[in-house]
Amino acid sequence: MALITTIYGDMDDALLVKTEGEIDNEDERTRWVEYRLRDEVVHRSAHMTLKKMPVFANGDITLFG
Amino acid sequence: MANSPAMCTSFKQELLNGSHAFGAQAANGVRTVTTKDTFKGALYLATASLGAATTAYSATGELAATGNYVAGGNAVTNATAPTTGGTTGYWTPSASIVWSNLTSSGSFDAMLLYNTASTGSLAVAVFTFGAQSITAGTFTLTMPTNDSTNALIRIG
Numbered sequence: 646m647a648l649i650t651t652i653y654g655d656m657d658d659a660l661l662v663k664t665e666g667e668i669d670n671e672d673e674r675t676r677w678v679e680y681r682l683r684d685e686v687v688h689r690s691a692h693m694t695l696k697k698m699p700v701f702a703n704g705d706i707t708l709f710g
Numbered sequence: 711m712a713n714s715p716a717m718c719t720s721f722k723q724e725l726l727n728g729s730h731a732f733g734a735q736a737a738n739g740v741r742t743v744t745t746k747d748t749f750k751g752a753l754y755l756a757t758a759s760l761g762a763a764t765t766a767y768s769a770t771g772e773l774a775a776t777g778n779y780v781a782g783g784n785a786v787t788n789a790t791a792p793t794t795g796g797t798t799g800y801w802t803p804s805a806s807i808v809w810s811n812l813t814s815s816g817s818f819d820a821m822l823l824y825n826t827a828s829t830g831s832l833a834v835a836v837f838t839f840g841a842q843s844i845t846a847g848t849f850t851l852t853m854p855t856n857d858s859t860n861a862l863i864r865i866g
Binding site for chain 2: 651668672673675677686687688689694695696
């Protein structure tokens with residue numbers, strides 16, 4: 646038995662339906678987990694790793710000439 | 711309206727003015743020794759309109775201060791000094807940013823990194839990601855690898 650923090654307080658995970666998922670693309674890798682009580686989402690967590698950021702700034706100078 | 715990833719344009723000028731210190735800098739002939747600034751990451755609804763034109767932190771479009779979300783967001787851990795690799799200067803927060811026991815007021819897809827030590831909470835950059843909703847849970851934003859190719863802030 647594990648206790649899950651939900652919008653109704655801590656609940657036994659045996660009473661809940663758990664679903665998990667993962668998104669992995671060039672921008673991020675995200676793992677999420679949901680617990681539902683009947684059709685209601687009572688807990689959802691997400692752990693996201695930011696991947697390569699776009700280069701935001703390109704340093705440059707003007708040449709005299 | 712939508713959020714767009716960008717290094718804020720105003721930040722680029724402020725860098726030239728010495729308005730942001732991601733690391734401590736030694737004194738020069740004009741300024742005294744500065745300690746590094748403090749930064750925060752604030753989360754914004756997918757309906758907000760953050761982007762390159764964002765100049766400062768604003769509560770407009772931010773997650774509501776409910777469900778254990780504190781207005782202004784969470785502090786960014788800054789224990790790694792900026793450095794260079796090749797011709798790129800870069801910096802990354804030294805720890806994940808975590809929002810615990812959170813119930814978000816809506817779907818959010820952006821984080822604004824801003825300077826809390828600055829007058830006016832000057833904006834640094836906007837980072838976007840796949841829209842999320844959190845319910846009585848944890849949202850963890852793990853930083854990318856801190857190198858010249860992947861760091862959160864890179865000037866190449």
